[in-house]
Every structure is written in C-alpha cells, then in structure tokens.
Amino acid sequence: MNKEIKIAVSESYSVNVGRDNFELILKYLDKNGHRSKVAIITDDNVKKLHLNKLTTIFRENKVDYFVYSILPGEKSKNLTTIAEIMDFLASNKMSRSDMVIAFGGGVVGDIAGFAASIYLRGIDYIQIPTTLLSAVDSSVGGKTGVDLKKGKNLVGTFKQPKSVICNLNTFNTLSKEEFNNGIFECIKYGVLFDEDYFNIFLEEDFDYDSIKLSLVVEKAIEFKAKVVIEDEFDYGKRRLLNLGHTFGHGIEQASNYNIKHGFAVGKGIEIISQISYQRGKLKNKDLQKILLAIKKYNMADFVNFGFSEVLDYVLVDKKIFNGKITMIIPEKIGKCYLEEMDLQEVKELYRNWQREF
Numbered sequence: 310m311n312k313e314i315k316i317a318v319s320e321s322y323s324v325n326v327g328r329d330n331f332e333l334i335l336k337y338l339d340k341n342g343h344r345s346k347v348a349i350i351t352d353d354n355v356k357k358l359h360l361n362k363l364t365t366i367f368r369e370n371k372v373d374y375f376v377y378s379i380l381p382g383e384k385s386k387n388l389t390t391i392a393e394i395m396d397f398l399a400s401n402k403m404s405r406s407d408m409v410i411a412f413g414g415g416v417v418g419d420i421a422g423f424a425a426s427i428y429l430r431g432i433d434y435i436q437i438p439t440t441l442l443s444a445v446d447s448s449v450g451g452k453t454g455v456d457l458k459k460g461k462n463l464v465g466t467f468k469q470p471k472s473v474i475c476n477l478n479t480f481n482t483l484s485k486e487e488f489n490n491g492i493f494e495c496i497k498y499g500v501l502f503d504e505d506y507f508n509i510f511l512e513e514d515f516d517y518d519s520i521k522l523s524l525v526v527e528k529a530i531e532f533k534a535k536v537v538i539e540d541e542f543d544y545g546k547r548r549l550l551n552l553g554h555t556f557g558h559g560i561e562q563a564s565n566y567n568i569k570h571g572f573a574v575g576k577g578i579e580i581i582s583q584i585s586y587q588r589g590k591l592k593n594k595d596l597q598k599i600l601l602a603i604k605k606y607n608m609a610d611f612v613n614f615g616f617s618e619v620l621d622y623v624l625v626d627k628k629i630f631n632g633k634i635t636m637i638i639p640e641k642i643g644k645c646y647l648e649e650m651d652l653q654e655v656k657e658l659y660r661n662w663q664r665e666f
C-alpha cells in the first residue's frame with residue numbers, strides 16, 4: 310500500500326511511501342506538453358544495486374536520461390563535486406523545464422538538491438531516498454548543501470523537491486550498520502514527540518523485515534513534516550530536530566567522520582538525556598529507557614573515543630548565535646524543550662557529565 314504525505318510549505322509537495330513505486334515519477338515529467346529530460350545523480354553503490362530498475366522505466370516510457378555517479382560517502386559532499394555536476398548538466402543541455410533526480414542516501418540528496426537549486430538559478434528536482442536515514446530525515450524539508458574543509462553543511466540553500474518517492478524495497482540491500490544508523494533519527498522523533506513510537510524500538514529488534522517498517526517511516530516523515538510546515542526556514546520550532554546533534558556533530562568531527570551521523574546523534578541524545586537527569590528534569594525511568602534503546606542499536610565503538618575533544622567542536626558550532634547555543638533538552642520521552650545557553654554553561658554541563666558518566 311502506498312501512502313501519500315503532504316508537505317504544505319511555500320511550494321507544497323508530497324512524499325510517497327510504498328514499494329515498487331518508482332513509476333510515480335513519470336507524472337512529474339510532463340510539463341505544458343513538454344517531456345522533461347532527466348539527470349539522475351547517484352553514487353556508485355546505488356548505481357550498481359538499483360539504478361536499472363529506475364532507468365528501465367525511463368527507457369520503456371521514452372524519457373531521455375543521463376546519469377552522473379559520485380564516489381559514495383561524505384568525502385564527495387564538496388564544491389568540487391558541485392562544479393563537476395554543473396558541467397555535466399550544461400553539457401547535457403539541461404534546461405529549466407527538465408528534472409534532476411537525487412537517487413541515493415543523504416549525501417546524494419544534499420548534493421543533487423544543492424546542484425538543482427543553483428543550476429540556471431534553480432531547476433526542479435525529485436528525491437528518491439535509498440537509505441533509512443535519508444527517507445526519514447534528509448529527503449524531506451528542503452535543506453540542501455555541501456561541506457567545506459572548515460565544517461559540515463557550511464554551504465547550502467533551502468530548495469524543496471517537487472516530490473519524494475520512497476521505495477522501501479531499496480532498503481533490503483542496506484548493511485545492518487547503515488540501517489541502524491537511520492534508526493537513531495527515528496528514536497530521536499520518539500524522544501521528541503511520541504512515547505508509543507519510541508517504544509517500538511524497545512519492544513522489537515527493528516530491521517528492514519519488520520512489519521512496522523512502513524509505519525515507522527511514514528510516522529517519521531509526518532513528525533518531520535509537522536515541524537517543517539510550521540518553521541520552513543529554521544528560525545524556531547524546527548530547531549527541535551537538532552536533538553542530540555550539538556554533541557553529535559562534535560562527536561562526528563572529533564572522530565574525523567569515522568563515527569557515522571546516526572550513531573553520533575544517538576550518543577548525543579544519551580549525553581543530553583543524562584545532563585537533563587543531572588539537572589533534575591528527566592526522570593530516571595525515562596533515562597534508563599533512552600539508554601537501553603541507544604545501546605540496542607549502536608554499532609559504533611566509543612570505548613577509546615576522546616570525549617574531551619568533542620567540546621572543541623561544540624564551542625565553534627555553526628549554530629552558535631550571539632554567543633549562545635540552543636540546546637534541546639528531553640523533559641520526558643515524547644516531550645523536549647529548547648533552552649538557550651551561553652558557551653560557559655554548555656562547557657560546565659559537559660564537564661559535569663564527563664565526571665559522572
């Protein structure tokens with residue numbers, strides 16, 4: 310069963326969650342009697358595993374398509390790749406009535422979305438997320454961008470896709486590590502908004518075979534949609550989605566990106582939950598549940614990890630505004646609040662956390 314979720318932002322679009330639903334893309338390619346050409350941006354892994362299913366549909370329906378494949382992983386997410394994609398789009402005479410397709414995980418999605426937003430001052434694009442993380446998070450909401458040497462996601466735009474088509478069958482080829490990496494963004498939504506949703510991850514060993522997979526993905530997209538609709542450009546409520554990310558980004562950077570985003574965010578949620586408990590906000594019962602869920606799906610090795618270094622990155626985070634960081638603090642499972650803290654306070658809380666845990 311396909312489910313359609315509407316994202317009612319400045320330029321509304323819908324997310325389709327289903328199986329074998331690639332064909333839906335065809336309805337976005339006819340514009341005023343013109344059949345769009347398609348530039349598929351993907352990476353070498355996704356190309357090998359899934360591209361043929363998509364291009365078969367284009368061949369059968371006489372859609373002209375071109376494929377640009379990047380080396381997999383965060384290291385490709387830079388301005389050099391963007392310059393290469395600009396040349397690729399221009400060489401294939403892509404016009405403003407044509408379509409870019411982001412076919413892959415969050416790295417491909419962020420790169421292709423950014424490329425689409427600046428080529429010819431913006432052409433349409435569609436997201437086809439192929440990792441759990443990109444399905445439940447990065448493909449929805451219109452944040453695009455690449456990294457600079459100085460840090461992650463420092464260059465980018467807001468550009469909503471024309472549509473998001475999430476085919477759950479593509480997850481079957483994800484490694485356990487990549488799948489679990491995405492689970493942490495789902496656990497995040499549970500801690501933020503809904504204890505019943507959170508409990509799913511404790512009650513079963515959640516994986517791509519779970520009969521709850523589509524429910525988990527659909528609800529995650531609905532949680533994200535609600536926040537994005539209220540605060541499309543990230544000035545207020547959308548910042549809740551950064552739960553676990555302040556320390557999480559610090560962990561990712563201190564590990565030189567060897568610890569994946571989801572696992573780093575999981576550890577970040579653990580740290581901020583323990584800090585909330587130390588400050589008398591979060592009850593021990595909820596803290597223990599959060600710790601249990603994180604332990605269950607974590608696959609990163611934190612045993613010899615240099616936690617002291619994390620603070621160096623946290624204190625230069627790009628989200629610092631007027632010398633303050635907005636921390637997202639769990640009050641109970643299903644409810645968090647925003648608190649602005651100055652850097653000295655964050656430093657003290659982190660040091661106290663290190664002493665006790």
Ligand SMILES: NC(=O)c1ccc[n+]([C@@H]2O[C@H](COP(=O)([O-])OP(=O)(O)OC[C@H]3O[C@@H](n4cnc5c(N)ncnc54)[C@H](O)[C@@H]3O)[C@@H](O)[C@H]2O)c1
Pocket residue numbers: 352353354355358381382383386413414415416417419439440442443446447448449450451452453461462479480481482483484487490570
């Ligand atoms: N724009 C946003 O709002 C937003 C939100 C969260 C994260 N992000 C970004 O998303 C990125 C992380 O996304 P990710 O975890 O999807 O990483 P990714 O795109 O690097 O994918 C992870 C790995 O899985 C492989 N892969 C993808 N689909 C596969 C499939 N179906 N089967 C087998 N292998 C597959 C990829 O080739 C890659 O090796 C980061 O750059 C992060 O900054 C963006």
